[in-house]
Amino acid sequence: MAAFHLSQHPHAGADPRRLLHRLTVASLLSVLCFSMVYLLTGCRESELADNFDIKPPARDFPASGSGWAHEGNGTGAVRESRDRAGMESNSSGKEWTATRRLPQALIIGVKKGGTRALLEFLRLHPDIRALGSEPHFFDRHYARGLDWYRSMMPKALDGQIVMEKTPRYFVTVDTPARVHAMSQDVKLIVVVRDPVTRAISDYTQIISKTPDIPPFETLAFKNRTTGQIDSLWSPLWIGLYAQHMERWLAWFPRSQIHLVNGERLISDPAGELGKVQDFLGLQRIVTDKHFYFNKTKGFPCLKKPEGSSKPHCLGKTKGRTHVSIDKEVLQKLRDFYKPHNQRFYQLAGQDFGWQ
């Protein structure tokens, strides 16, 4: 249409140089505008979002379906605008520049342990800046390099702790060495939960996505008649905590790994959060004042996150009803895990009391 219109213009043929000049000026203006938009809106981040399967740092909300039930909370909005500006000011009005840094703390596992709840509770702390999505850097995107990883992090001020959670790190063989190569001082957090319940939680999620898979009772055994457990089946293998923990202990001292009791994270979230804040060297700011027990959901939820008037619970994929499992199979699994759990308690220096 535009080309047709130009060729019909009475002066189009008369002054091609003028037309060319106009076109050049228009192109220069477009380039200028584009550059301005690029600089002002952090275009680099949207490129990342388009090209990769994880979210950019400025949108550091939980992935949909895995985060809070009411997402557009004020806390996130405030944080997002701070991220965009990259600035924050203290009481004297002086501004500090926030920068993207590599994480100083990682929630490395375990899948279905309660890692999302822990991360969201920790995000209430003003000295924590946490990436909402799981970047899977050390297990999937390691080849992208540390600069890429840093670019995924939310901006943080000096003194704020940057963190992320990717529960798969705990069980991936190369991860401890890779994390160590990034930082020898990084603080590691693992939320652990009774491995039998964890496996059922895992399976409940799997079957919700692929309803055609065989029953849990079939997949859990190499041979159901002989009762031989298939410990390589992922939902069961992840629960061999001692085995995974030993790999981490080959690279990091026990004092650098904090274990969160996943069961207590539900029954006493403030108590578990208190210990995590101590471990991170932070003031205990997230306390029981922040939580209430939501009877309908059957889990603790947040009363009023900063800037929001609504209480917040985790989304519906967290705390769902588990598939019911044959009692005999449950007992076989408990017997199977017993020695592994004992070994884990020894490594942990803590008895989690799983049956």
Ligand SMILES: Nc1ncnc2c1ncn2[C@@H]1O[C@H](COP(=O)(O)OS(=O)(=O)O)[C@@H](OP(=O)(O)O)[C@H]1O
């Ligand atoms: N406050 C609160 N609200 C909801 N759910 C809670 C909470 N605290 C811990 N949990 C438990 O977290 C389990 C999900 O664990 P993760 O977040 O680690 O899962 S995931 O690995 O990120 O998929 C999830 O597992 P399921 O109960 O099997 O759904 C919960 O038991």
